[in-house]
Amino acid sequence: MVTTAVRTSSVELRDIHVSFGTLEVLRGVDLKVPSGKTTCVIGPSGSGKSTLLRCVNRLQEPDSGDLLLDGESVIKADPDALRQRVGMVFQHFNLFGHRSVLDNIVLPLRSVKKLGKEEAAEIARARLAEVGLADKAPYRPSALSGGQQQRVAIARALAMDPEVMLFDEATSALDPELVKGVLNLMAGLAERGLTLIVVTHEMGFARSVADEVAFMDAGKIVEQGPPARLFDEPQSPRLQRFLSQVL
Ligand code: ADP
Ligand code: MG
Numbered sequence: 741m742v743t744t745a746v747r748t749s750s751v752e753l754r755d756i757h758v759s760f761g762t763l764e765v766l767r768g769v770d771l772k773v774p775s776g777k778t779t780c781v782i783g784p785s786g787s788g789k790s791t792l793l794r795c796v797n798r799l800q801e802p803d804s805g806d807l808l809l810d811g812e813s814v815i816k817a818d819p820d821a822l823r824q825r826v827g828m829v830f831q832h833f834n835l836f837g838h839r840s841v842l843d844n845i846v847l848p849l850r851s852v853k854k855l856g857k858e859e860a861a862e863i864a865r866a867r868l869a870e871v872g873l874a875d876k877a878p879y880r881p882s883a884l885s886g887g888q889q890q891r892v893a894i895a896r897a898l899a900m901d902p903e904v905m906l907f908d909e910a911t912s913a914l915d916p917e918l919v920k921g922v923l924n925l926m927a928g929l930a931e932r933g934l935t936l937i938v939v940t941h942e943m944g945f946a947r948s949v950a951d952e953v954a955f956m957d958a959g960k961i962v963e964q965g966p967p968a969r970l971f972d973e974p975q976s977p978r979l980q981r982f983l984s985q986v987l
Contacts, residue, residue: 748935749810749825749903750775751796756805758791765791766802767959771937773904773952775810778936780946780967783956784982789939792956793906796937797826809903824852827897828906831913833889835881835896841868842877845896853900867895871925887918891925904935911942943987947971955979 751773758766765788773779781789794800795807798819807815814822835844845864849855855863868874871891873884881889890910897905907926911919923942927949930936940946946953947967954964957978963970971987974980 746934748775751904752808754806756795756802758802765959776933777951778930779952780950781939781954787956788959789956790908793908797823824900826904827902829893829897829910831909833893840878841892845899863899867899871895886914887921890922907938
């Protein structure tokens with residue numbers, strides 16, 4: 741159970757365009773996520789979901805459009821400063837394999853937040869305890885299950901005290917029996933009032949946790965609304981077809 745008080749921000753994307761060569765991957769995306777709310781992004785493979793998420797912490801720089809945090813444009817802000825405010829969790833964890841679980845959290849705290857050794861270790865231990873892995877601190881990530889490794893990755897992101905968290909198919913690489921623990925942890929973050937943008941294939945999670953669901957297809961958000969409306973009364977033929985394939 742995660743209990744630390746949090747400062748959160750709203751996120752807004754305005755008319756975001758991204759192309760790779762001649763391939764237009766995002767074709768004018770607008771998305772608003774109010775502070776403390778959770779938006780799940782669903783859609784077929786290749787529709788631009790990961791690219792959209794990467795624009796929110798500017799791992800991908802849009803060709804045009806604006807990005808606002810807390811109502812202020814951060815499209816020209818220092819990307820490193822932005823990434824301290826916007827944490828991201830990936831499908832494949834991206835942990836340092838040759839370092840201990842504790843160091844995986846301590847090292848970014850030291851290099852990015854410039855914290856001293858003791859303080860960084862104290863925060864890292866607290867975050868590990870929050871995700872139920874206090875006893876795993878000395879191990880290498882490879883000694884942990886995929887679900888545990890993903891929880892370490894989440895603890896590492898949380899250690900930065902982000903105002904927004906992005907999840908890109910965080911459970912897609914996990915064995916089925918490990919998915920639930922990670923989804924529960926994410927649901928706990930939503931409950932605690934962090935602003936979350938979650939790209940997921942877990943429709944049950946989207947339905948029960950999301951405040952809003954956005955359906956992407958071919959580089960655009962085709963339909964967006966509360967989960968009950970999107971899942972039970974899809975308007976566009978493309979969403980109807982997508983849901984008939986995944987539900
Ligand atoms: P999704 O996450 O919905 O599967 P992505 O955002 O990963 O979609 O990709 C959207 C499209 O952009 C795909 O056709 C993909 O091949 C292409 N793409 C993504 N990243 C790059 C890149 N760095 N260079 C070229 N094409 C890319
Ligand atoms: Mg993707």
